[in-house]
Amino acid sequence: MKIPLRFVVPSIVFAGLVVFFNIGLRLNPGEIQSPLVGKPAPAFALESLGNPARQVGSADFAGRPWLLNVWATWCAGCRDEHETLMAIARQNRVPMVGLNWRDDRALALRWLDQLGNPYVAVAFDPDGRTAIDWGVYGAPETFLIGADGTVLRKHIGAITLESWERDFVPLLAPGGAG
Amino acid sequence: MRYALLIVVMLLTGQAFAIDAGRAFDDPAKQERYERLIRDLRCLVCQNQSIADSNATLASDLRREVRDLMEAGQSDEQIRSFMTERYGDFVLYRPPVRPRTWLLWSAPALLLLGGIGIAVLVVSRRARAARADPAVLDEEPDRS
Numbered sequence: 001m002k003i004p005l006r007f008v009v010p011s012i013v014f015a016g017l018v019v020f021f022n023i024g025l026r027l028n029p030g031e032i033q034s035p036l037v038g039k040p041a042p043a044f045a046l047e048s049l050g051n052p053a054r055q056v057g058s059a060d061f062a063g064r065p066w067l068l069n070v071w072a073t074w075c076a077g078c079r080d081e082h083e084t085l086m087a088i089a090r091q092n093r094v095p096m097v098g099l100n101w102r103d104d105r106a107l108a109l110r111w112l113d114q115l116g117n118p119y120v121a122v123a124f125d126p127d128g129r130t131a132i133d134w135g136v137y138g139a140p141e142t143f144l145i146g147a148d149g150t151v152l153r154k155h156i157g158a159i160t161l162e163s164w165e166r167d168f169v170p171l172l173a174p175g176g177a178g
Numbered sequence: 179m180r181y182a183l184l185i186v187v188m189l190l191t192g193q194a195f196a197i198d199a200g201r202a203f204d205d206p207a208k209q210e211r212y213e214r215l216i217r218d219l220r221c222l223v224c225q226n227q228s229i230a231d232s233n234a235t236l237a238s239d240l241r242r243e244v245r246d247l248m249e250a251g252q253s254d255e256q257i258r259s260f261m262t263e264r265y266g267d268f269v270l271y272r273p274p275v276r277p278r279t280w281l282l283w284s285a286p287a288l289l290l291l292g293g294i295g296i297a298v299l300v301v302s303r304r305a306r307a308a309r310a311d312p313a314v315l316d317e318e319p320d321r322s
Contacts, residue, residue, distance in 0.1 A: 032222065035266040102235060128239045135264035137222035137236055 034135050034154045041068075041145045042133040049100050049108055049122035056097065056123040061145070065152075065172060067096040068143040069119070070131060072103040073111045075139040081158035082115050088164055089118035093172055094144075098122035101131045101139055144168050202245050215244050215254060218271050219261055228271060 036042070045057030069085060071078040089096055098119035100108045105124060112122070125131055134143065144153040152171050155163060203209040213230065219240065221232035229237040229244075240261070247257045261269045273279050 032266055032268045035263060102239075128235070129243075132239060132243060132264060135266075137265065 032137070032156075034151070036135055036143075036151045037154055039151060040149050041143070041151050042130075044123065044125075044130040044133065046099075046123040046125055046130060049098070049105060049112075049124040052124075056121045058145075058149075060121065061095060061097065062149060064147050065094050066145050067094055067168075068099055068134070068145065069096055070099045070101050070134070070136050070139045070141040070143075072101045072139050073107045074103065075101075077138075077158040078140045079115075081140050082118075084159055084161055084164070085118040086116050087161060088159075093169070095120040099130060099134070099136075100124050101136065102126060102128045142168075144171055146171075202241070203248075208248065211254070212244065212248060215248075215257060216241055218258075219244070220269050220271055222265060222269065 041058055043058045045055050045059065048054040048056045067088075071081075085096065096119050098121070100122050103124075103126065105126075108122075108124075112119075123130065128136075134141075138156060140158055142155040142159050143151055146152045153167055155167065201209055202212050216230040217228050219229045221227045221229045221234055221237040221240070223234040223236050224232050227237075229240045231237075243260070244257060247260060252260070258270065267273050267276075267279075273282065275283055
């Protein structure tokens with residue numbers, strides 16, 4: 001029996017739409033893959049948050065893997081994330097550097113005082129220029145930089161222990177991060 | 179009349195929402211170039227606005243960056259690649275033609291060709307039906 005074309009064509013179109021939406025609706029358009037992953041980490045040298053006379057820069061961590069976490073006191077996601085950052089810091093696997101983005105120095109210092117400080121150093125970026133170099137568009141953002149200075153991973157939004165264990169820790173394993 | 183006035187007033191409120199109130203450059207040619215550049219760059223915080231339309235902090239930072247790069251004598255191409263190196267092609271409202279975007283760029287032509295194809299098919303089939311039985315033209319269109 002021959003099935004008429006007027007049944008076949010809409011069925012194919014419908015099946016196509018099902019596939020299309022099934023993929024499309026699962027994507028998160030808010031998450032833009034950074035072109036930085038796989039490229040050398042942008043260099044920076046900024047004032048330390050706690051001590052304007054001191055500098056914090058990417059050169060300080062060259063030769064070993066490190067994390068860069070972009071945060072600010074005006075960022076609600078950073079507040080949500082802070083507990084997780086503390087837990088990651090307690091694991092003591094990799095030094096975590098903070099990039100304090102477009103923030104107020106006194107407020108930022110009070111935040112670390114009250115909530116705990118997971119960072120080995122915090123760079124102060126009040127005009128957001130270093131953040132632009134790193135392609136930051138929504139704090140919190142977390143980068144993993146390998147020992148060779150390559151950006152290995154970027155996480156946008158509050159990091160969870162699940163995504164930390166799944167996406168970051170394997171890259172830290174000997175041979176994984178290089 | 180009162181409604182007409184209301185509509186005119188509502189249309190004018192757009193001016194009140196202009197973001198970049200101060201001019202970036204005194205030179206009108208430079209200002210025009212600046213405005214063209216920032217209209218073509220997407221604000222990543224509020225993704226359906228250009229950095230010309232957005233008052234997000236990041237958008238104003240990126241406008242400042244465009245201004246500084248122009249003052250440093252960078253070409254439009256250099257300014258655009260400064261942005262894509264950091265934010266990817268997504269930051270451009272006019273994505274470049276690449277293997278990844280071929281489907282995007284060719285979609286209008288493909289849809290047009292598809293439409294023409296369907297139209298030709300329907301017309302020729304109806305013409306054939308009309309030749310076989312001219313009466314069909316006077317009746318309800320054949321829905322086969």
